[in-house]
Amino acid sequence: MSPPTACAFCQSHATQLCAGCRSVVYCSREHQKEHWKRGHKRECKCFELSSNETLGRHLRATRDIKMGEQIMREAPLVVGPKVASVPLCLGCHKNLLPPAKPAQNYYKCSACTWPLCSAECEQSPYHLAECRLMAGSNFECKINYKAAEQEHKESAYCVIMLLRCVQLKLESPAAFARLYELEDHLKERLETPLYQVLRANLITFIKTVLGLNNCSELEILRIAAILDTNAFELRQLGGCVKVRGLYPGAAMFAHDCVPNMRHRFDDDMNIVFLAKRPIAKGEVLSISYTQPLRSTIQRRVHLKQVKCFDCACARCEDPTELGTFAGAHVCGKCKVGKIISMDPLQLAANWKCEVCNLKRSAKEFLTQDAKIEQELESLDKTTPLSLEDFLYRHRVELHETNTHILQAKYALTQLYGHATGFAMDELSEKSLKRKVELCEELLEISNLFDGGWSIFRGNLLIELQETVLAQALSLENASECEAKLKQAAELLQEISNIMNNEPEMQQLLAERRQMLDAAMARYAVGAE
Ligand SMILES: C[S@@+](CC[C@H](N)C(=O)[O-])C[C@H]1O[C@@H](n2cnc3c(N)ncnc32)[C@H](O)[C@@H]1O
Numbered sequence: 208m209s210p211p212t213a214c215a216f217c218q219s220h221a222t223q224l225c226a227g228c229r230s231v232v233y234c235s236r237e238h239q240k241e242h243w244k245r246g247h248k249r250e251c252k253c254f255e256l257s258s259n260e261t262l263g264r265h266l267r268a269t270r271d272i273k274m275g276e277q278i279m280r281e282a283p284l285v286v287g288p289k290v291a292s293v294p295l296c297l298g299c300h301k302n303l304l305p306p307a308k309p310a311q312n313y314y315k316c317s318a319c320t321w322p323l324c325s326a327e328c329e330q331s332p333y334h335l336a337e338c339r340l341m342a343g344s345n346f347e348c349k350i351n352y353k354a355a356e357q358e359h360k361e362s363a364y365c366v367i368m369l370l371r372c373v374q375l376k377l378e379s380p381a382a383f384a385r386l387y388e389l390e391d392h393l394k395e396r397l398e399t400p401l402y403q404v405l406r407a408n409l410i411t412f413i414k415t416v417l418g419l420n421n422c423s424e425l426e427i428l429r430i431a432a433i434l435d436t437n438a439f440e441l442r443q444l445g446g447c448v449k450v451r452g453l454y455p456g457a458a459m460f461a462h463d464c465v466p467n468m469r470h471r472f473d474d475d476m477n478i479v480f481l482a483k484r485p486i487a488k489g490e491v492l493s494i495s496y497t498q499p500l501r502s503t504i505q506r507r508v509h510l511k512q513v514k515c516f517d518c519a520c521a522r523c524e525d526p527t528e529l530g531t532f533a534g535a536h537v538c539g540k541c542k543v544g545k546i547i548s549m550d551p552l553q554l555a556a557n558w559k560c561e562v563c564n565l566k567r568s569a570k571e572f573l574t575q576d577a578k579i580e581q582e583l584e585s586l587d588k589t590t591p592l593s594l595e596d597f598l599y600r601h602r603v604e605l606h607e608t609n610t611h612i613l614q615a616k617y618a619l620t621q622l623y624g625h626a627t628g629f630a631m632d633e634l635s636e637k638s639l640k641r642k643v644e645l646c647e648e649l650l651e652i653s654n655l656f657d658g659g660w661s662i663f664r665g666n667l668l669i670e671l672q673e674t675v676l677a678q679a680l681s682l683e684n685a686s687e688c689e690a691k692l693k694q695a696a697e698l699l700q701e702i703s704n705i706m707n708n709e710p711e712m713q714q715l716l717a718e719r720r721q722m723l724d725a726a727m728a729r730y731a732v733g734a735e
Contacts, residue, residue: 216242227251229270253278254492256459261519263390265461265491272486275660275707278468279480283452284386285375286333286441286476287368291360292449294350297321297337297367298328300448305352312352318342322350337370344417365405365431366412368438368451372430373413373422385455391432392515405431436514441472445711454478462514463493464506464522465529469661470494471709481708484659499656499663500617502534502610503551504573505580519552522656526551529655531608536576540565545606546572579611591622591629613652620645620670631677639678646671665705665712672698672719680726692727699723 214221215231216238223233228251233239243251253276254266272278288295294303294313303313303322313322316329319341323329329338350361376383396402409431410424422430437458438451457478460468467490470480486492496514497506503523510518522529526547535545544562548569558572559565579601586593594615605612623642624631634642646667657663672695679691699719706712 214238215247225251228253257491262461262491264459266459268486268488268490268492270488272482274482274485275704276482277479277708278482278492279457280473280477281454281456282475282477283441283454284382285368285371285453286450287371288364289440289449289451290365290435291362292364293358293360294322294352295364295448295450296324296328298323298325298331298334300333300450301444302447302449303352305354305357313350315348320346320348322348333371336374337367340370340374340419341417346412346416366409368434369409369413369427369430372434373419373427377421386430386433386453389433389437389453389455389458391429392436393429393432395515396432396435397428402428402431439470439478441476441478443472443474443476452476452478460494461491462496462510462516462518462520463491464495464497464499464503464518464520465656465658466493466495467659468492468494471662473710479708481660483657483661495657499653500533500610500613502576503528503548504534504554504576505610507552507554517552524552531652531655532606533608533610533613534576535606535609536572537604537606538563538565539604542603579605583611583615588618588622590626591619594619594622607648608652613649616645617649620649620667624670624673631673634677636678636681639674639681642674643671643678646674660705662705662709665702665709668698668702668705669715669719672702676722676726679730685730688730692723692730695723696727 211230211232212220212222213232214234215225217234219234221232221234221238223235223239225231225233225239225247231242231247233242253268253270253272255269256264257267258264286300288297288300295301296303297316301324303324306312306314314325315321316323316334316338317326318329319338321334321338321341323334328334348363350363353359372383372386375386397406406424406428410427413419413422413427414424434451434453437455438453439457441450441452442448452472457470457480460480467482467484467486468480469483470478472478480492480494497509501509507518507523510516526549528534532545532547534551535547538544538546538560541560541563544560546558546560546565546567548556549559550556554573555569557569558567583597586597588594597615598612601612620642623629623634623638623645629638650664650667650671653661653664653667675691675698676695679688679695682688682691699716702719703716706716
């Protein structure tokens with residue numbers, strides 16, 4: 208469809224297309240600004256709300272969207288600790304630092320006794336929300352500093368986000384109404400052991416201990432269920448802040464195991480969505496609520512548990528998982544074929560070798576698979592040795608793109624170059640080569656599961672680029688060195704494209720550019 212030719216503000220002939228919605232044009236910057244103020248701000252979107260039986264409400268592209276384009280930016284309606292959290296400050300949300308002397312405790316709020324990092328954080332608007340509701344009660348918060356348990360997650364934090372929502376109801380009914388119209392899956396959730404515990408503990412705490420009567424029991428449980436269905440995990444400052452945020456607009460994005468968008472958070476906790484690849488007009492805009500390297504069984508079980516739905520996306524319904532056979536094992540009988548599910552959308556379906564037709568019951572297959580998963584989880588992840596040993600021990604039973612193998616390989620890409628004794632300048636030629644192989648293999652997989660400008664791909668490229676540069680610097684042959692440096696430069700260019708909108712990555716990128724420039728200069732000097 209060709210764009211309009213009349214200025215949306217004054218109707219005179221115009222050619223400057225609005226970069227946001229691309230559905231209106233302007234004759235001048237001034238008229239664009241005026242039109243924005245007079246209402247285009249609300250209308251300027253490249254998506255619309257839609258609904259169907261499978262996805263419920265979801266958002267669809269109203270025009271073609273380019274790779275890397277920003278699709279939405281939204282401020283949080285509510286932010287707060289996760290259901291279980293390491294001790295964190297309720298004012299600034301940073302993980303609490305150990306007190307100056309080990310015998311001391313965390314600083315405690317003078318009004319409600321919850322730990323904070325300092326007196327200053329008592330006045331944070333975030334904290335005032337729950338502080339007002341708790342200050343009058345006799346409740347004393349029992350979260351104390353314990354040197355040996357700094358990583359321990361406290362379940363007491365589950366009440367904070369709920370209290371912030373209750374406060375929202377009291378202070379801003381219109382904002383609360385936006386929260387309250389989100390999906391909850393409360394009926395399914397109430398049958399789970401987690402909600403039975405919540406029902407017993409949370410309701411007693413809010414109603415009896417705090418004596419709050421502004422919300423009914425059902426309303427409190429509904430809010431908890433809305434948060435579990437819709438909140439995003441929000442990470443900032445390199446992991447020093449790990450909380451949840453509720454964004455009612457962003458909550459409308461559907462899940463897909465091969466999503467077309469990625470998201471990040473800015474310094475003000477706004478959530479920002481980008482197109483990871485070109486998106487065609489009419490396509491459902493999607494993010495992933497799960498992990499790309501997990502198999503169909505793992506992803507679907509996780510999605511059912513946390514988001515209460517049965518995913519039936521193209522990757523889930525394909526027994527070969529886009530040709531990777533990520534959920535399959537090598538057949539123990541013919542040793543050639545892969546054992547795949549006869550119906551990946553049914554957990555109880557039998558499994559069968561695609562070559563010799565050997566059949567295995569779901570129970571038999573899944574028990575064996577769970578054992579391998581547990582084994583991988585229990586490994587020492589501080590050194591590459593235990594993971595390499597895992598790969599060696601399972602080399603016959605599991606093929607190169609099996610989920611457990613892929614997860615172990617991904618962990619290895621993060622350990623070679625960083626683990627104690629395996630820093631980049633300590634790696635042998637063989638280990639450098641190994642890291643390159645692992646990154647390249649996973650990059651191929653990322654093209655299938657999380658392609659385009661994904662953070663997963665960006666992170667792998669960062670590991671690969673550093674390794675290729677280290678390889679270049681260890682080479683004596685000038686033309687081989689030059690080829691490697693060129694490869695490192697190309698990789699850095701791709702990383703810059705992908706990470707262009709990630710403020711936290713800019714320093715690393717600048718350092719990488721400097722290192723590469725220095726290496727190139729040194730090589731050029733040597734070549735003269
Ligand atoms: C964050 S909400 C998304 C908005 C929701 N569809 C609504 O109508 O409010 C997440 C819920 O949307 C539904 N959903 C999202 N993606 C889905 C998918 N790929 N297949 C089925 N249901 C999906 C599930 O019910 C899920 O619990």
